[in-house]
Amino acid sequence: MVMRFYSIAVYLFLYVPIGIIVLFSFNSGRNASDFRGLSIEWYGKALSNPFVLESLTSSLIIAFSAAFLSSIMGTTAALALQRMRGPMKTMFDGLIYVSIMIPGIVIGIATLVALVTVFDALNPLLAAVWPEGAEPPRLSLGYVSVIAAHTLFTMSLVIVLVRARIAGMDRSLIEASQDLYATPWRTFRQVTLPQIFPAILAGFLLSFTFSFDDFIISFFVAGANTTLPIYVFSSIRRGITPEVNAIGTMVLAVSLTLLISAQLLLRKNDTKKAAKG
Amino acid sequence: MNKLSNDHKDVEFVNVTKRFGPVVAVDNISLSVEQGAFFSFLGPSGCGKTTSLRLIAGFDQPSEGDVHIGGVPVVGIPPHKRPVNMVFQNYALFPHMNVAENIGYGLRQRSPKPTAAEMNKQIDETLELVQMSGYRNRRIWEMSGGQQQRVALARALINRPTVLLLDEPLAALDRKLRRDMQIELQTLQREVGITFILVTHDQEEALSMSDRICIMREGDIVQSGSPRELYDHPVNRYVADFVGKSNFIAGSISGVNGKSITVKSENGREFIGSPSTGAPTLRGGDHASIAIRPELIAISPSNTSAADMNADVAMNGRVKNQIFLGEHTEYLINAEGIGDVLVLSPKHIESESGGFNPGDTVTIGWKNELALALEDS
Ligand SMILES: Nc1ncnc2c1ncn2[C@@H]1O[C@H](COP(=O)(O)OP(=O)(O)O)[C@@H](O)[C@H]1O
Numbered sequence: 229m230v231m232r233f234y235s236i237a238v239y240l241f242l243y244v245p246i247g248i249i250v251l252f253s254f255n256s257g258r259n260a261s262d263f264r265g266l267s268i269e270w271y272g273k274a275l276s277n278p279f280v281l282e283s284l285t286s287s288l289i290i291a292f293s294a295a296f297l298s299s300i301m302g303t304t305a306a307l308a309l310q311r312m313r314g315p316m317k318t319m320f321d322g323l324i325y326v327s328i329m330i331p332g333i334v335i336g337i338a339t340l341v342a343l344v345t346v347f348d349a350l351n352p353l354l355a356a357v358w359p360e361g362a363e364p365p366r367l368s369l370g371y372v373s374v375i376a377a378h379t380l381f382t383m384s385l386v387i388v389l390v391r392a393r394i395a396g397m398d399r400s401l402i403e404a405s406q407d408l409y410a411t412p413w414r415t416f417r418q419v420t421l422p423q424i425f426p427a428i429l430a431g432f433l434l435s436f437t438f439s440f441d442d443f444i445i446s447f448f449v450a451g452a453n454t455t456l457p458i459y460v461f462s463s464i465r466r467g468i469t470p471e472v473n474a475i476g477t478m479v480l481a482v483s484l485t486l487l488i489s490a491q492l493l494l495r496k497n498d499t500k501k502a503a504k505g
Numbered sequence: 506m507n508k509l510s511n512d513h514k515d516v517e518f519v520n521v522t523k524r525f526g527p528v529v530a531v532d533n534i535s536l537s538v539e540q541g542a543f544f545s546f547l548g549p550s551g552c553g554k555t556t557s558l559r560l561i562a563g564f565d566q567p568s569e570g571d572v573h574i575g576g577v578p579v580v581g582i583p584p585h586k587r588p589v590n591m592v593f594q595n596y597a598l599f600p601h602m603n604v605a606e607n608i609g610y611g612l613r614q615r616s617p618k619p620t621a622a623e624m625n626k627q628i629d630e631t632l633e634l635v636q637m638s639g640y641r642n643r644r645i646w647e648m649s650g651g652q653q654q655r656v657a658l659a660r661a662l663i664n665r666p667t668v669l670l671l672d673e674p675l676a677a678l679d680r681k682l683r684r685d686m687q688i689e690l691q692t693l694q695r696e697v698g699i700t701f702i703l704v705t706h707d708q709e710e711a712l713s714m715s716d717r718i719c720i721m722r723e724g725d726i727v728q729s730g731s732p733r734e735l736y737d738h739p740v741n742r743y744v745a746d747f748v749g750k751s752n753f754i755a756g757s758i759s760g761v762n763g764k765s766i767t768v769k770s771e772n773g774r775e776f777i778g779s780p781s782t783g784a785p786t787l788r789g790g791d792h793a794s795i796a797i798r799p800e801l802i803a804i805s806p807s808n809t810s811a812a813d814m815n816a817d818v819a820m821n822g823r824v825k826n827q828i829f830l831g832e833h834t835e836y837l838i839n840a841e842g843i844g845d846v847l848v849l850s851p852k853h854i855e856s857e858s859g860g861f862n863p864g865d866t867v868t869i870g871w872k873n874e875l876a877l878a879l880e881d882s
């Protein structure tokens with residue numbers, strides 16, 4: 229009885245604030261703490277605000293690029309790790325889990341320091357080798373640095389998902405393909421890749437969500453760029469408006485959709501395997 | 506080995522050894538498989554059968570020695586360049602492809618790739634060969650084990666390999682289906698004329714399907730020959746025990762007199778048997794067993810004399826168990842001095858004597874020339 233009450237309290241604590249954001253995003257009133265009836269007015273306002281649209285575009289570009297890169301790099305790493313044996317493998321496995329656990333703020337600071345150091349070293353070099361008269365490019369924080377940092381921290385997710393899938397894959401499928409005259413590359417394309425693809429796609433969706441929602445790391449390395457979470461953060465310093473609630477609700481909806489899709493992809497694979505076995 | 510004799514060997518092992526770290530999976534074996542043969546590796550689990558097959562397929566490379574396929578040395582050649590195909594123990598069908606795509610997989614890797622029409626024609630023909638017409642578009646997980654088995658066979662056979670390798674192909678099927686598939690595999694092999702190399706731990710499977718059997722133990726070949734040769738002339742007790750059913754009386758050799766070898770059993774009684782053709786010569790003092798097949802033992806009411814049974818040895822015993830098998834009746838008899846003995850009595854004898862029931866006392870006997878004296882190893 230006590231336990232039951234306790235768990236209900238925990239759930240309320242977790243979800244009531246979120247529920248309130250969703251509810252107040254439909255508030256027709258101007259004041260965020262004073263509910264005046266339902267309307268979708270604030271969604272319209274949010275979506276026609278040029279600052280929101282600009283930061284949303286940045287966020288989408290960053291999330292897509294980071295997810296794309298980390299899917300490719302994570303998959304490649306997972307394939308390489310799968311062939312590795314011995315203490316090196318154990319070490320790499322450990323490092324991957326550690327990198328998932330590292331707090332965002334540490335990744336943020338570390339990436340910032342690393343990027344700034346590299347830029348400071350490269351910029352004079354670039355200026356020196358650049359032809360006379362032309363304006364040398366100046367590397368600075370922006371899209372690329374956010375994408376790099378997000379790729380870094382989402383890649384481990386892809387590695388973990390793809391590795392689990394490879395480990396669960398029937399090794400004899402690869403041998404069967406070789407046996408049926410497929411070259412190593414064709415075996416990869418026709419058997420390995422289709423087998424691990426759902427995991428890669430799930431990794432992509434998760435990476436996208438994590439990158440899209442990320443505030444801490446982006447805050448450190450975004451430079452002059454504003455992502456949607458950064459915009460929300462800066463706008464609530466001017467007070468919480470129903471517009472912010474509307475943005476929050478939309479982000480929530482997109483994130484949940486992606487997370488559920490990823491989960492379904494991974495699940496579908498398991499049931500197929502179960503049905504086969 | 507000269508070139509000429511190589512020509513009708515599809516697979517040859519020359520002093521092949523395969524080690525996995527400290528484990529010697531295959532220990533210096535040499536063998537050859539004739540073109541068009543149905544050849545089996547038979548032996549208990551872990552004796553190196555699968556490893557031998559994988560050396561032919563190219564999934565593993567020998568630590569020492571040479572493997573030839575169709576007279577060509579293949580050591581170092583990767584699996585996708587070898588003219589052999591394998592039916593995997595778990596079938597290894599591609600789950601993301603349907604039946605037709607699975608079967609056409611080998612054809613699609615060819616260059617130049619056959620036309621779609623040509624591929625479809627071959628896929629249909631092969632499906633018909635394995636009696637799976639109409640299953641073209643099935644998904645893999647929508648089929649029973651037996652059906653998956655046929656698809657796996659078709660996927661390999663469509664490529665017309667020099668050699669088809671089968672690793673315990675029937676192990677996952679239920680008993681009835683297994684019997685049917687044994688007959689079908691044998692018919693199929695004759696029909697397509699491709700050399701089949703089968704791996705099995707089931708002696709009945711090996712005996713009923715193969716032309717030649719290679720009996721393995723701990724990475725070694727103990728004996729190879731036709732099923733009849735192995736059954737009639739096992740080189741030692743291990744083979745006699747593995748191939749068919751046999752009764753053994755263990756002891757040591759107390760006398761060798763040309764074609765008659767005397768074995769003194771553990772409790773002192775002497776039995777006589779003949780040496781097996783091709784077996785190593787036995788000497789006095791060697792550990793040996795008298796082996797006698799159940800169908801070579803006669804059974805009569807108790808206290809019949811050896812002479813009356815037309816036998817050289819006779820002893821009394823008690824029927825412990827009786828199993829009616831239709832054409833035969835199988836008795837388990839606890840015989841004086843030698844323990845449990847299996848006797849297979851044919852139907853016409855049974856109807857004469859009226860048969861025996863558990864608890865009955867009986868006399869069993871056999872002729873010395875039918876018993877074998879075999880090395881105990
Ligand atoms: N890849 C491998 N690594 C290490 N040991 C192996 C490997 N494959 C087979 N072995 C060992 O080699 C021996 C023979 O195995 P195998 O050929 O699979 O036997 P069988 O098919 O007759 O059951 C066994 O002791 C097995 O443990």
Ligand SMILES: [Mg+2]
Pocket residue numbers: 551554555556
């Ligand atoms: Mg095996």
